[in-house]
Amino acid sequence: MTLLDGVIARLLPAVPRPVVQLFSARYIAGATLDDAVRAVEALNGEGKLATIDVLGEEITHEDEARAIAKAYRDVFEAIRLGGLDANVSVKLTALGLDLSYDLCRENLIDVVRLAASHGNFVRIDMEDSSTTDDTMRLYRELREAGHDNLGIVLQAYLRRTLDDVRSLIDLKPNVRLCKGIYVEPPSLAFTDVEAVRANYVRSLDALLDGGAYVGVATHDEWLIGEALRRIEARRLERGVYEFQMLLGVRESRATELVAAGHRLRVYVPYGEQWYGYSLRRLQENPAMAGTIARATVGRAFGRL
Ligand SMILES: Cc1cc2nc3c(=O)[nH]c(=O)nc-3n(C[C@H](O)[C@H](O)[C@H](O)COP(=O)(O)OP(=O)(O)OC[C@H]3O[C@@H](n4cnc5c(N)ncnc54)[C@H](O)[C@@H]3O)c2cc1C
Numbered sequence: 001m002t003l004l005d006g007v008i009a010r011l012l013p014a015v016p017r018p019v020v021q022l023f024s025a026r027y028i029a030g031a032t033l034d035d036a037v038r039a040v041e042a043l044n045g046e047g048k049l050a051t052i053d054v055l056g057e058e059i060t061h062e063d064e065a066r067a068i069a070k071a072y073r074d075v076f077e078a079i080r081l082g083g084l085d086a087n088v089s090v091k092l093t094a095l096g097l098d099l100s101y102d103l104c105r106e107n108l109i110d111v112v113r114l115a116a117s118h119g120n121f122v123r124i125d126m127e128d129s130s131t132t133d134d135t136m137r138l139y140r141e142l143r144e145a146g147h148d149n150l151g152i153v154l155q156a157y158l159r160r161t162l163d164d165v166r167s168l169i170d171l172k173p174n175v176r177l178c179k180g181i182y183v184e185p186p187s188l189a190f191t192d193v194e195a196v197r198a199n200y201v202r203s204l205d206a207l208l209d210g211g212a213y214v215g216v217a218t219h220d221e222w223l224i225g226e227a228l229r230r231i232e233a234r235r236l237e238r239g240v241y242e243f244q245m246l247l248g249v250r251e252s253r254a255t256e257l258v259a260a261g262h263r264l265r266v267y268v269p270y271g272e273q274w275y276g277y278s279l280r281r282l283q284e285n286p287a288m289a290g291t292i293a294r295a296t297v298g299r300a301f302g303r304l
Contacts, residue, residue, distance in 0.1 A: 012279055024278030026248035028055070029270040033071075033078055036270035039247065040084045043266050047258045049242070050086035051123060052079075055271030056094040062103060065096030069107040071271075076118045087121040089267065092135055101134060108138060112147045121174075123215075126153035128182035129189070136164060143171045151215070155180030156200035157189040165203050169210035176215035176244060177203055181280050201226050208234060208241075215265065217244035219253070231262075238263055246281065 012020070029039035040050040052075050056068040072088055079086050088111070095107035108124070115122045126135055139152045151174035154161050158180060168175070179196050180189065190196045200223055207214050208230060216227045224243070231241060242263035245254050257264045269277055 012282055017275065020275065020278050020282065024274065024282055027246065027269070027278060027281040028274050029247065029268050031270065031272050031274075033074055033270065036075070036268055037078050037082055037084065039268050039270075040079075040086050041082065043268070044085050046255060047264075048254060049263060049265040050084070050268045051089045051244075051265055052086050053089040053091070053125070053267060053269040054094070055269050055273045055277055057091050057127070057273065057276050059094055059096070060099075062096060062099055065094065065099065065103060065107055068094045069110050072111045073114055076114055076120060079120065080118055086268070087123065088115065089123045089125050091125045091127060092131060092138065093127055097131060097134060101138075104134075105138060105141070108142065109147070112142060112150055116147070116149050121149045121151065123151040123174075123176060124153065126155050126178075126180070129158065129184050132158070132160070132164075136167070139173075140168070140171065143173070150174075151176060151213075153178060153217075154203060155189075156203055157184065157191075157196045159188060159190065159199075161199060161203050162206060165206045165210070165212075169206070169212065172211050172213075173207075174213040174215070175207055176217045177207065178217040178244075179220070181284060197223060204230065208236070214241045215244045216241060217267075219245055219250040221253075224253070224257075248281075 029036040036052050040052065043050050054068055054071045054075065056064070056071075059065050059068065072090070075088055078084070090108065090111060092104050092108070095111070096103040108122075112122050124135060124139060126132065135152065139150065142150055152168070153176040154164055156177060156179050158164075165175075177200065179200060190199060197220070200218070204214065204216070204227060216224070218224060218227075227243070230236075238261070242265050243254070243257050244265045244267065245251075246267045247269065254264050254266065
């Protein structure tokens with residue numbers, strides 16, 4: 001990343017929404033469930049699995065949270081009708097966590113029950129550190145209540161993550177392990193790239209040793225290599241791990257992993273509320289931020 005691009009990445013929130021939308025189109029299936037279905041059909045056709053996310057993290061009313069929970073009803077129906085190989089990912093703030101823990105719990109249970117009735121699975125995405133405790137608590141509560149079709153995400157950039165792995169391991173959890181994308185203070189999160197990688201590998205080892213199902217969610221070639229080495233050394237069966245990537249990122253690498261016989265799941269977000277998700281994706285693609293800056297300047301001069 002050049003210094004200029006890094007600055008631009010931080011300035012992205014000031015970029016006009018139409019420009020953000022234009023450049024983030026590759027990361028989002030579209031505005032409608034039909035768009036998501038088409039994206040998943042294409043992925044399934046390439047031997048890739050999917051997880052569908054209904055975008056909706058900017059909600060401020062109880063009704064909106066319930067509407068998101070209901071939207072998952074349509075998603076499960078679409079998965080069934082289309083014979084799609086996909087599960088779902090949910091954000092607790094979309095289900096109302098910022099409004100009330102109990103509302104969120106109720107909505108999550110609805111989605112998880114619905115998933116179970118379809119023989120399907122729900123992954124709780126991990127959001128910023130203000131939500132980590134509640135997310136961990138809710139995951140444990142639901143698992144202890146017998147909802148086994150539920151997974152969680154842990155973020156390797158958080159200093160607490162290895163402790164979180166240890167605290168969950170008795171549940172034989174299904175964990176997506178990622179680096180983490182939210183802006184966190186150094187007191188809570190490693191900021192050095194190598195420290196994040198090291199914590200990722202330590203957490204991955206602890207998860208695999210503890211018998212967790214692991215979703216190795218990264219596009220980082222170094223980490224993919226470390227994961228592959230561990231899979232081979234432990235002679236892991238296909239059924240106890242998978243790789244995960246985001247829609248629109250490193251697609252040919254994903255195809256290679258599938259060709260090599262690994263399960264590979266792609267995160268497929270769709271919906272009207274694309275803005276927050278798009279900003280995060282563009283922020284971690286600084287080369288794209290540079291392109292956006294040029295486009296923004298071009299637009300200001302009437303060339304876009
Ligand atoms: C399936 C999945 C689910 C996730 N769920 C969560 C979650 O619940 N909570 C959370 O905090 N984070 C989540 N993330 C995001 C994650 O935390 C990282 O921010 C993101 O994956 C980038 O980290 P990386 O490991 O890919 O490494 P990086 O070092 O960021 O990326 C490695 C390489 O991948 C390519 N790349 C990465 N991102 C982009 C991009 N946007 N555009 C173009 N190229 C790119 C670049 O070539 C880059 O050099 C998820 C990621 C994945 C793959």
